[in-house]
Amino acid sequence: MDYFYGVDIGKFAHHAVCVDETGSQLESRPLANTQPDIDDLVGRVSEAGGSVIVDQPKGGAALLIQACWDKGIPVGYLHGFAMARARGFYEGESKTDPKDAFVLADIARSHPSRIVWIQPLPEERAKLEVLVGYDEDMRADVNRQSNRLRALLSGYWPQLERAIGDRLATRPVLDLLDRYPNPEALRRLGKGRVTRFLSQRRMRKPDVFAEAILSAIHSQHTVVAGSRSAGRVVSELATEIGRLLSRRKELEGEIEECFLAQPEAEILTSLPGVGVRLGARILVEVGDISQFASPSKLASYAGLGPAPWQSGTVNTAYPSRRGNHRLKNALFLSAFASLRHPPSRTYYDRKRKEGKQHHDALLCLARRRVDVLHAMLIRGENYHWEQKAA
Numbered sequence: 001m002d003y004f005y006g007v008d009i010g011k012f013a014h015h016a017v018c019v020d021e022t023g024s025q026l027e028s029r030p031l032a033n034t035q036p037d038i039d040d041l042v043g044r045v046s047e048a049g050g051s052v053i054v055d056q057p058k059g060g061a062a063l064l065i066q067a068c069w070d071k072g073i074p075v076g077y078l079h080g081f082a083m084a085r086a087r088g089f090y091e092g093e094s095k096t097d098p099k100d101a102f103v104l105a106d107i108a109r110s111h112p113s114r115i116v117w118i119q120p121l122p123e124e125r126a127k128l129e130v131l132v133g134y135d136e137d138m139r140a141d142v143n144r145q146s147n148r149l150r151a152l153l154s155g156y157w158p159q160l161e162r163a164i165g166d167r168l169a170t171r172p173v174l175d176l177l178d179r180y181p182n183p184e185a186l187r188r189l190g191k192g193r194v195t196r197f198l199s200q201r202r203m204r205k206p207d208v209f210a211e212a213i214l215s216a217i218h219s220q221h222t223v224v225a226g227s228r229s230a231g232r233v234v235s236e237l238a239t240e241i242g243r244l245l246s247r248r249k250e251l252e253g254e255i256e257e258c259f260l261a262q263p264e265a266e267i268l269t270s271l272p273g274v275g276v277r278l279g280a281r282i283l284v285e286v287g288d289i290s291q292f293a294s295p296s297k298l299a300s301y302a303g304l305g306p307a308p309w310q311s312g313t314v315n316t317a318y319p320s321r322r323g324n325h326r327l328k329n330a331l332f333l334s335a336f337a338s339l340r341h342p343p344s345r346t347y348y349d350r351k352r353k354e355g356k357q358h359h360d361a362l363l364c365l366a367r368r369r370v371d372v373l374h375a376m377l378i379r380g381e382n383y384h385w386e387q388k389a390a
Helices: 035-048 059-070 080-087 097-110 123-156 158-167 171-179 183-200 206-218 227-260 265-269 276-286 295-302 325-340 342-353 358-379
Strands: 003-008 013-020 025-032 051-054 075-077 116-118 306-311 314-319
Touching: 003 035, 003 097, 013 059, 013 097, 025 035, 025 097, 035 059, 051 059, 051 097, 059 075, 080 097, 123 158, 123 227, 123 276, 158 171, 158 206, 171 183, 171 227, 183 206, 227 265, 227 276, 265 276, 265 358, 276 325, 295 325, 295 358, 325 342, 325 358, 342 358
Parallel strands: 003 051, 051 075
Antiparallel strands: 003 013, 013 025, 075 116, 306 314
């Protein structure tokens, strides 16, 4: 390719810069994120036989990327951390859209190995990506609302919050707080009716839990100013969290149906510790496995490769903070879930004996599993493990 079009992506407008194979800037202009302007740019790129490089692979770039794919134009992506570092090698300290667009184009020209070339998504894969992203957003919403609810309870009824503990975001507790959102209402209800209420919602040992929360309520006799209003907010938050959890439950079925229709689904779920949700997240973030020539490339993309640090007599390594954090989190969670699997547990225990903390040992295990995952996807084979006879 002789022409490289770097496009700095914005919500309402982009900026495009074209450079040739010598690095000379041939064109620099803004364009609106609208169909006419996109079609005009895509037409010129197609006529020149060039490529387009963007700084984000979705979001505001979606219309441009799809228009390029429809015309058979290669689309590349330079991730944010690499972009930030590359910007410092070019003239000027300022950060402007034209400069960023030029950097994108020139990096594609001079360092093509730094560019990740994005492949067109089939409709079913694109649907799965939307569903998984929506599920991730709702999970974050559940966490935010749960933190607000916990903070409110801690401020007005701290012993009640401690008694509830890690059961806060469970359906029985949410229903209880929705119906009886303050200590006075729970005190009037009494232990017997609280126990029946929780038992009807299938809580384990409802009598023990009822005794714990009522004991916490009776131990606090000071009424903090604003408690009545706080009770109303507690009820609203409990209702909202319950709604989000119900929607996530429904969405799980949609994700499962879409995920299991993918050819990689059976391969991914055969690996211990990978279920439907984690498998779908890994598939969406990895995309086409052929773009990763080796397991180390995939590990580096996920931020699981160690970052060496050497200065004078100091020679060590620390966990990388780069990479795709969503993929890293999914691989970390799957490693944690696999600890009941003998080979995973053996490797984890060995790392602990070497002096690594729990978190670092899990990161090592996640990195080891990347080798297995890469081989499975490249070969199209399910995971299999034969336990040796004693």
